[in-house]
Amino acid sequence: MVERTSSDVVWRGRDALGARQGRSEVNGVGSATTSPPVSRWRHPRPREVSWRDALRRVNAVAVLLVAVDAGVVALVCARQPPGWRATALVAVALLGARGACRLYRRRLWLSWFHDLPRSAGATALAFALVTCLDLVAGAPPADTRAAQWSVLAFAALSEPARLAVFAFGRWARRRFDRCDRTIVVGTDKVGVDLVGSMLAHPEFGLRPVGFIDPEPVLDRAALPVALLDEDLADAITRLGVGTVVLAFSRTRESYVVDSAIAAHRLGCTTLVVPRMFELHQDGPDIERLRSYPLMRLGTAPTSRPTWWVKRTMDVLLAAVALVVLSPVIAACALAVLLESGRPVIFRQVRVGMDDHPFVLYKLRSVRMNGNDDSQVTWSVVGDRRVGPVGRFLRRSSLDELPQLWNIIRGDMSIVGPRPERPGFVREFSAIHELYWARHRVPTGLTGLAQVHGLRGDTSIVDRSRYDNYYIANWSLWLDVKILLQTVGELLCRRDR
Incomplete structure (x- = not known):
């Protein structure tokens, strides 16, 4: 039997070969215990906003x-x-x-x-x-x-x-003083100039309350406002910050990206100084603070009115599909019962939006052997535990149909990043930058990575990149396009 353990995945990720995701299930019930959510300090919850x-x-x-x-x-x-x-x-x-x-x-x-x-x-x-x-x-x-x-x-x-x-x-x-409280990330010359412009020209509507920079360029005494010795998310919450400006810093690029996602998740207006800003032209999403162009990042998908349209359509489509496909689900369940007995439904803990765990439902495609290692073991092509019925269910994706109930319950969406087990989420987040960021939206039955061939034993790095692209560019039309591409994949699937 071919197995891949979590330590194998970590080793391969550090070797820059790319961790690969498979599918694992042994018993009908996955482990109900979960470890603490991943990197909570890097994944802030949306703050409660008072009426004031x-x-x-x-x-x-x-x-x-x-x-x-x-x-x-x-x-x-x-x-x-x-x-x-x-x-x-x-x-x-x-x-x-x-x-x-x-x-x-x-x-x-x-x-x-x-x-x-x-x-x-x-x-x-x-x-x-x-x-x-x-x-x-x-x-x-x-x-x-x-x-x-x-x-x-x-x-x-x-x-x-x-x-x-x-x-x-x-x-x-x-x-x-009808101005947004503002934090500037980066203490180089550009950041200092931006704060000086905000202080001298309040008509732009920004009031700086502090800098954040793990590796400050200038001494604290030379900064026009205080250098904050705390995490950006904590500073945003404590000071009631409404705008975050990302300037240049000597710290690693990933810190700036993490800061943008944290500000985005907390509902702040996020403005970014583009590279080669001296040559940057004005455009639809470009603001001007004196002579500096600032790119305005879009709001979080879950805060837009169209997100409620998505949720409504999720419930309606999932309910209709569950009713229409119930004979198909029953036939598949009968096939599983005849091949390997009960239980027919496989339950496994997965990580959803904001690191919240939930129980995911699938038709069981792996024979039981009395040893539940589903949280740490991956099944790959050629796994002897998978019988003919299981191979057919996986190849046709019919084993995923019970997740329609997860969608109706609100655990998942029809379109979104695919959910993963808590242990692997921790390890992938430690290995791959911004893997944790894909949990900003609900997980999905299908996703942008899957319609680009990234399903089964494929690269986690590429999946994470596609998932974060999906979140940054989310729209109702993108969901429709992914659904149409999913239908095409199911009807005309190529052997990848």
Whole structure:
């Protein structure tokens, strides 16, 4: 019998050969005991936000911009009504186009001139939409002209109002200290310059409260704000920090990445000074703090409204699939019973989101031998414990169908990183950088790594890289694409 123990995996990982994941099950019930979660200090839990903190974080400038635009739309349509249908079309086209062009985004630089091209483009898009939709609907020419004039009148009235909002926002930040508490990671010249700009120009909305750097470049006395001798996650929680700026540091690159993930997980706005920032152009996700460009990282997937859509679809699709495929599951269970007896369902402890353990359900594909080594042993191709039925279940992935119940319970999602056993999570996290970071979202029945051929006896390094890419780029469309690719893999699976 071919076995691979956890020590083999550690040795191979340190030898840069890449640890490989297999599938292990011996008895019907995996060990119910788990070791302490992995690297908790590196994987902070989302903090609880009080109503005062939530109110303080409200982007007042964005709210005012929405209110101003809505008021101007109402004023224009009231003074020159193009008809109720055309009025609704104008309102939806204007506010929708401006929202799509991200005119209501959070921003550091409250510059009307900088935002004017984007605003003009959004108005032009709304004008085109109103015109095209009226033509398609066959609206009377008088209604079309009235709607077009409403859009032009909106542009003439809204821009001065936006100029006033930006001026008021800058004044309020200076006068009332409406600024985000900010930590800068990195104490080199760039970090010091950024803190100096924040202190001298509060109109950018950042108030520095400290540096964090394991290997500070400058002496503490030379720093404009305090050097904090604590972990970033602890400092964020203790000081009520809302923004983290990642500058340059002499410490290892992985520390900066870990800091970004910690800030991301705690709900902070995360801004990164790009390399070769002197040559960096402005773009949709680029902020400006004086002469420094700052890349704004996206919010955590689980904090977005679309995540609730994902969860709803998970429950609906899993429930329907469980009902429709129940005859298939029953037939597979009968085959397992006839081949190797009971129990039919295999239970094993796996690590889910935020390092929380849960019991994963599968159809058993390995014969029982009375010795439960499922937490430390990997089965590989040619394992004698796997019979013909087990090989078929694994090759077709039918043994994974009971995990639909895990999805309904909330332990897993349909799409996400595949879950692993606690012991191997600890070892992989110690060997491979950012393996721990894949637990920022729920684990999944299928994932981006699996549709790229990384299933069974394949590289853990590559899996981790794909999983973290999935989290950084998550969208509903990415989930749909992975599901379609999964169907293609199941129907036209190649021998890899």
